[in-house]
Amino acid sequence: MLILGIESSCDETGVALVDASAAATQAGVPRLLAHALHSQIAMHQAYGGVVPELASRDHIRRVLPLSTEVLTRAGRTLAEVGLVAFTRGPGLAGALLVGAGVAVAMGAALGKPVLGIHHLEGHLLSPFLSADPPEFPFVALLVSGGHTQLMRVDGVGRYELLGETIDDAAGEAFDKSAKLLGLGYPGGPALSRLAGQGDATAHKLPRPLLHSGDLDFSFAGLKTAVLTTVKKQLAQHDVGTVAQLPPQVVADVAASTQAAIVEVLVKKALRAVADSGLQRLVVAGGVGANSLLRQQLNAGCAARGVRVHYPELDLCTDNGAMIALAAGMRVQAGLLPESSETVSYRFDVRPRWPLSELAPDRTARAETLPS
Template sequence: MPKEIRILGIETSCDETAASIVKNGKEIMSNVVNSQIRVHQQFGGVVPEVASRKHIQNIVMVVHTAFAEAGMSYDDIDAVAVTNRPGLIGALLVGVSFAKSFAYALNKPLIAVNHLYGHIYANFLEHDNIEFPLVCLVVSGGHTSLLFMQDIENYEVIGETLDDAAGEAFDKVARFLGLGYPGGPAVERAAEKGVKGRYQLPRVFLDRDDFDFSFSGLKTAAMNLWTKMERRGEANVYDMAAEFQAALVEVLAVKTARAAEKYKARSILLAGGVAANSELRRAAQIEADRLGIKLYYPSLKLCTDNAAMIAGSAYHKFINGQFASLDLNAYATMSML
């Protein structure tokens, strides 16, 4: 086995066309992301058909740029890794089809990567000596899950959302309040100008002993309260944004801390796009400090969808010989396990 293992990662699960080359699961040699945010802003959210077409238009350029930035030729890589689940099926198929063709043409191994595990692995790209066992909160536009991990390759889902994911709730409330898309950053910016507590929203599921989440009720409560306040002439969008964000973040942080306590975790990880939220980071840090354990989260550029996390996480599969065949398919929804 070569001393240096260089893996090309490809990520097209939603609206980011991304490619990256990572050496030995740790050193990011290139990380190229072509974002479609401006395209989808006019629709107030991601349009799957549009996203798929944009991936087709951009993927060759993005991959070529990744090699150029790494100063490598195509044949210098040792494997091709690709996100094949979960995500928008049309978008996933673009990446999977390209990756299979690329691997076949170069006679390189193909590695399938779960998008959510990629988000988790982003922490290991940037942080050394993360202690196990640990609890990881994965929060993104389409997923909210709590995982218990004994080591980097063994994980168990201990809680997940029963309806809207956290990022989805942010998007829907932001659209309702006229704050724009994407919802998470829009709500966070508005919340900075408001005061939480001036309105009262429920902390859903905090009274339960399990580690599941539900944000549909919080979303509906926020919309109903906003409508009522508008009728009274007492509506303040900044205060509503601050209270909604606080209610959602409190549930995420407290449930994560409870899981860490129960499972005797030595670390807490945050992962996914919503992990970029500064209020969530602050609340999670308070809980981690209370428990006397370490909190880790990726830098902002590795919280959102990227291919470095895909290429990095594929390293351990390469070492263990866990390769995919050329009949690899894409799956819109699939268990973390």
């Protein structure tokens, strides 16, 4: 079965095609045939962040040309697609509706089923497309946008929440701290690049909940500490804006901020692995591309005899490949409802959708035309 996946949850439009047939699947993992991605970063930079209405309009412009591009790259036609998958949530409501509407329209035109996929499940399973795929069971560190979670994963749809952020996520801490440093949008990658030029020990910033005894996270207090540090530096150098500070001072704050975030993520993830008794850690989501995070997790896991797996760098951010993959793995796991049990192409989206609600007996709906 060929599966076309559409991702439109925020500021990236992604489309991908996977082959989930028995001949193409290895260990329950479909084969990625082609994928294409359009990022809206340039459009949103002028506003310092994502503008939901602009994001939705841009998804409308991009999704069909990207679908054509993917099918052409794969040497396949739309008529060969056996299932259309889309991101049902979480994300921006308007952006999600674009992908859902296009997917359902395609499914209705083809007379094929349509499957809504959880965005975070896509991230969670994305390392299975890497050159070094994991095996179930494993502990997963999900660090994507507004989400920071630790999960125990025993199989497709079998997820147990171990810990999560109680306020700001790690990605938000990166972005908000970057904004305080005048680094613009997207802030996280810019802060990480600048941190490479700074001294991570220059400023003593808090590591919230590091010794809490549980696996929850909190990064709101760190953002406040960064703000206080910036104000202190402005006063010490007798200037009014961050742009007037010596570049090394700004780089030192960036490095100290990154070090604080990464230390919390690493120590909590390693603690989760130790508590679980498992020997595999999967790291997924945009923050998972951070080089310092990977360096410290690699070292920590190696010292404990734990295997750590990441998605390929081009699949860390939101993309259609992870949505098509998750749909394919659900099909392979037998979690797709039979066509005879569905009667329409009604659909909805879930802008807020806890991953903990996703279970084998609560699959996203797949629907086809009445027989």
